[in-house]
Amino acid sequence: MATISAKSILVPKISSSSSNSNVSSSRSSSSFLPSVKPTISLKASYSKSRSFVIKNGLGTVETKGSSSGTNDVTKETKPTILVSEKLGEAGIEVLESFANVDCSYNLTPEELCKKISNVDALIVRSGTKVSRQVFEASKGRLKVVGRAGVGIDNVDLQAATEFGCLVVNAPTANTVAAAEHGIALLSSMARNVAQSDASMKAGKWERNKYVGVSLVGKTLAVMGFGKVGSEVARRAKGLGMHIIAHDPYAPADRARALGVELVSFEKAITTADFISLHMPLTPTTSKVFNDETFGKMKKGVRIINVARGGVIDEDALVRALDSGVVAQAALDVFTVEPPPQDSKLVQHANVTVTPHLGASTKEAQEGVAIEIAEAVVGALNGELSATAVNAPMVPAEVLSELAPYVVLAEKLGKLAVQLVAGGSGIKSVKVVYKSARDRDDLDTRLLRAMIIKGIFEPISSNFINLVNADYTAKEKGVRISEERIVVDSSPEFPVDTVQVRIANVESKFAGAMSDNGEICIEGKVKGGVPHLTCVGSFSVDVSIEESLILCKQVDQPGMIGRVGSILGQRNVNVSFMSVGRIGVRKQAIMAIGVDEEPDKDTLKQIGDVPAIEEFVFLDL
Ligand SMILES: NC(=O)c1ccc[n+]([C@@H]2O[C@H](COP(=O)([O-])OP(=O)(O)OC[C@H]3O[C@@H](n4cnc5c(N)ncnc54)[C@H](O)[C@@H]3O)[C@@H](O)[C@H]2O)c1
Ligand SMILES: O=C(O)[C@H](O)COP(=O)(O)O
Numbered sequence: 001m002a003t004i005s006a007k008s009i010l011v012p013k014i015s016s017s018s019s020n021s022n023v024s025s026s027r028s029s030s031s032f033l034p035s036v037k038p039t040i041s042l043k044a045s046y047s048k049s050r051s052f053v054i055k056n057g058l059g060t061v062e063t064k065g066s067s068s069g070t071n072d073v074t075k076e077t078k079p080t081i082l083v084s085e086k087l088g089e090a091g092i093e094v095l096e097s098f099a100n101v102d103c104s105y106n107l108t109p110e111e112l113c114k115k116i117s118n119v120d121a122l123i124v125r126s127g128t129k130v131s132r133q134v135f136e137a138s139k140g141r142l143k144v145v146g147r148a149g150v151g152i153d154n155v156d157l158q159a160a161t162e163f164g165c166l167v168v169n170a171p172t173a174n175t176v177a178a179a180e181h182g183i184a185l186l187s188s189m190a191r192n193v194a195q196s197d198a199s200m201k202a203g204k205w206e207r208n209k210y211v212g213v214s215l216v217g218k219t220l221a222v223m224g225f226g227k228v229g230s231e232v233a234r235r236a237k238g239l240g241m242h243i244i245a246h247d248p249y250a251p252a253d254r255a256r257a258l259g260v261e262l263v264s265f266e267k268a269i270t271t272a273d274f275i276s277l278h279m280p281l282t283p284t285t286s287k288v289f290n291d292e293t294f295g296k297m298k299k300g301v302r303i304i305n306v307a308r309g310g311v312i313d314e315d316a317l318v319r320a321l322d323s324g325v326v327a328q329a330a331l332d333v334f335t336v337e338p339p340p341q342d343s344k345l346v347q348h349a350n351v352t353v354t355p356h357l358g359a360s361t362k363e364a365q366e367g368v369a370i371e372i373a374e375a376v377v378g379a380l381n382g383e384l385s386a387t388a389v390n391a392p393m394v395p396a397e398v399l400s401e402l403a404p405y406v407v408l409a410e411k412l413g414k415l416a417v418q419l420v421a422g423g424s425g426i427k428s429v430k431v432v433y434k435s436a437r438d439r440d441d442l443d444t445r446l447l448r449a450m451i452i453k454g455i456f457e458p459i460s461s462n463f464i465n466l467v468n469a470d471y472t473a474k475e476k477g478v479r480i481s482e483e484r485i486v487v488d489s490s491p492e493f494p495v496d497t498v499q500v501r502i503a504n505v506e507s508k509f510a511g512a513m514s515d516n517g518e519i520c521i522e523g524k525v526k527g528g529v530p531h532l533t534c535v536g537s538f539s540v541d542v543s544i545e546e547s548l549i550l551c552k553q554v555d556q557p558g559m560i561g562r563v564g565s566i567l568g569q570r571n572v573n574v575s576f577m578s579v580g581r582i583g584v585r586k587q588a589i590m591a592i593g594v595d596e597e598p599d600k601d602t603l604k605q606i607g608d609v610p611a612i613e614e615f616v617f618l619d620l
Contacts, residue, residue, distance in 0.1 A: 079120040091369025113137035132159035146376040164468040167389040168375040173367030174359035179231030185330035216240035221272035224279030225250040281308035294320035309334035408530035409447040413454020421506035428479040432499040436491040509616040511552035538580035538589040551615040555588035570602040
């Protein structure tokens, strides 16, 4: 029997140069989970099948090899990563050690859509719009979008989630660069560096025109006290400024530790001499700086924006500059990038501009490139990324502990859905976890996702994974509820049993109905292997690695032998058998694990055994 390890389920090594993987080479229709074949090398299986499977907690990624007929098997079978904007060399090297890398910059949206169905991952910066059309055009192949930077406002996250595509970013490597650029803009704006430089280069010497303002003692309002905002605050403090910050979600103690007072939006904008913007562009922050809010600012305020252009209503800013309410602005980011050449804002004498250079230092670009390359390779390799933007984070230790239960969860989902009679329409699924752990000491998101995957993937055309599981259930109008029952067993194991209940449906196998009229099956992990332990009101004990036949019968001698011999005569190998009964010579359920799917005749013969009341074949 294959050993199912955490690694093989969740973190299979899919290094295309490795020849010692234990990951199965193809996705069979009956197995969505790793069939662990330690003796099959990844390369060998690639060359045979011209396809490979990456399996992890996020689901299954299947990528067809090229059908070009070339003999370069490695090239054919590696994943393909499209890099659509300039990425640091160190990152490209990381990518190339794992995948075929296509660096195609300046693609039009049409060109991007054309390429995307041939790639497993896409890496972008802020200049590529990863729209719904891109996900649609990928036809399910695109599994990871890596944003080489922080802002993910150029990626349609909703569409990514719907299509089960993981979005990861590189949120830390450019923080200092952006903060330094903010400080550079603040200082150069205050001292008219850009304007006086241009003036001198035009042959002038205008010392009286470019008298600046001092920073020391002035109040700086940092809007968005996250990574960049707090680094700006730290640096501006060193320049002798008084710092206040507005951030509805920032912890006050983090601000206090830096000697920064967290204040309301109103207080920040009405009291500051300088306002530096560091919040993300969201529906709430879009154009939050507008005629009304500029109108409340201190006359002569100066504004720095290294966040996103869209947080400012740019026409309103031009008006505020013209009226003198805003004395100066220093902008690195714009609503439309690049902005039109005749933009009044860019051309304004009191505005200093840079072309989105906040993250553009050598150091930051190398850091970002490595950070995103490792995140993308990790995701394709089966790891849950620490920087996933649209998937719930499940810590690595939780993941490894839950690994065998993940297999159980998916199989239970898959069994449960096959018990539903056609046309019943599932409306609600309840999952009951019995565990000795405290109620809040069990993260069930991954298990829930796998149950949803087990239920819906066989009946839908989409891959379902941790990213899109909840969305899929919701979209199909199915309510998933969970219940935790604390039981008196060993807290060493995270879960004792998992029960899947489907209410308000008919079952094609009446024996699977519990006393309260729900389809109910229960399983547990024994020795690392998923077992079915209960069907309806009947206790059974059969491993659920291969497919199953469930028979309901009157308990009497010879039943196991009769069914076993029918299967034996038809060369169907039985892996496990278990009988659960409600009482001696009363009704019983026989659960039979089979290695092969019996043909119709064989199943009919089983059904014809007089004591057998009903039977069902369940494909795993
Ligand atoms: N110009 C550049 O090249 C450059 C470089 C890096 C980051 N950025 C941008 O800077 C911004 C901040 O980046 P970060 O790494 O600090 O992100 P972050 O997530 O660490 O910080 C953002 C902060 O904004 C806060 N926030 C959210 N909504 C807010 C609101 N309505 N009002 C005030 N604060 C709000 C959040 O609570 C968070 O603390 C992002 O928009 C990012 O894209 C630009
Ligand atoms: O959000 C970011 O990380 C910055 O805006 C950097 O964007 P860029 O990668 O396009 O320089």
